[in-house]
Amino acid sequence: MKLGPRVIKTGIAVTLALYICSVLNLESAVFAGIAAIFTIQPSIYRTWKQVWNQAQTNILGAIFAFLGLYFLGNDPFSIGLVIIILISISLKLKMGETISLTVVTVLAIMSAPGNDWLFALNRFIVTFIGMAIALLVNIFVYPPNYKKNYVNKINEIFQDFSILMRTAISDEMTEKSFKEQMEQLENDIFQLEEQFMLFDEEREKMSKINNMDVREIVVFKQMFKSLQHGYMVLEDIDSIYFTSKPTPEENRLFDQHLEYLIKYHELFLLKYDGKIKMDLPSLEDEFLKQTEVFLEKVMKSYLENHKIQMTVIGASVYHYAFQLDRLNTLVEQYMKKSH
Structure with a gap:
């Protein structure tokens, strides 16, 4: 306990x-x-x-x-x-x-x-x-460390989220385990939103006592939005992806791109922690471009096989990638101005 x-x-x-x-x-x-x-x-x-x-x-x-x-x-x-x-x-x-x-x-x-x-x-x-x-x-007594608690919660949720994202297409988890993990993830994201609201409220109301950087608050909000949109991708995959009876090629396409996004999601969080070099061009260039290439392949699959579900999932993935790209931009802006 x-x-x-x-x-x-x-x-x-x-x-x-x-x-x-x-x-x-x-x-x-x-x-x-x-x-x-x-x-x-x-x-x-x-x-x-x-x-x-x-x-x-x-x-x-x-x-x-x-x-x-x-x-x-x-x-x-x-x-x-x-x-x-x-x-x-x-x-x-x-x-x-x-x-x-x-x-x-x-x-x-x-x-x-x-x-x-x-x-x-x-x-x-x-x-x-x-x-x-x-x-x-x-x-x-135990004065709350809002920043530390929030960042720790983000990293904890991401670890669980990344496992679900990496196994969503391969369908390796049992249905019962996947449902339980999804319910837990939904609950964790809800708690994270409450924690952010608490954090932001404390910054606004107690600014004379707790001097928090507004730019960092924006980064924290984007961290939450990135996880939230990632969860939406998982929901869409769970509800409509497999109803389209995807081919092995389509499974590989989605699986590889989700793995790509999870990798960069993790790198952007590590960049905030100061564990990734700021001048790595691979983190800035070609990110959304890769997602655009992915969408082109999804549309091609739709035109060939008439699977509207694929376009829905593709759009959901694109929104997630867009939030990640924004997270990267905000993290870099904050890190450059605070160091």
Whole structure:
């Protein structure tokens, strides 16, 4: 079982929140732990945003809770009525993301025995301690290295993707294994997109703290698009290629060109890592030209055999090659300007 940084940080935040409340002799420390759990997010910016949003809704919730405690008391029906009103107002104010902790705050305050105002206030303070601890832990404990995590994820996905691409035409993998690998690849690409959005959001919102190069962000986005278009090629091959009953010559044509593209995809990623010489003409010249030659052969096969599926796959392969060519251009521009 692999424990990610977020899991570890959540555990640390809960521990610290409970410990600090015990040191300060604050009762109902469990609410601090609950607040810490709700507050921890996958990035520093989102954690700060969560704290800010929760602070607003919690203050609103506390106001309603104290008013309800004063006018209605703390019987179950009164608590339920206040929660219904609060949820309705929170949704109206577009604060739905923080409803859960706000409801916990209302329960914490209104469940004070005998309308004990100091006890209710204590629980409100405890909740804020949990949120503050979560933010500090996310900043100082295992601070996320977005660039390293993203590049590692790209390389991991590419390794799995390249195996599928190299065996797609030869049909060497069992159907069950291929389907499982495709589902995993689809899930990984979806997670990669979320990771990129997180990365880009952090760069935009926290630019004064994390000074990230915008050109590198563009390269990262193109890395994702290249994998995404490669996955589309695999989908097209899986769904329509074999229905055309390809000849051995057609299989060789597609297999060889996909191998060619995978080779250069890997080289372009290695170029970003600084492991490939920048002045190699073979990485720049003839790349799209080779794909154009490939398309001409595909069209010739279509005219001879009337296989429309081949042209669809050929167009898909061309789009993938175009994204790779753009990736190469962006990587070179970034590397030349940053060195």
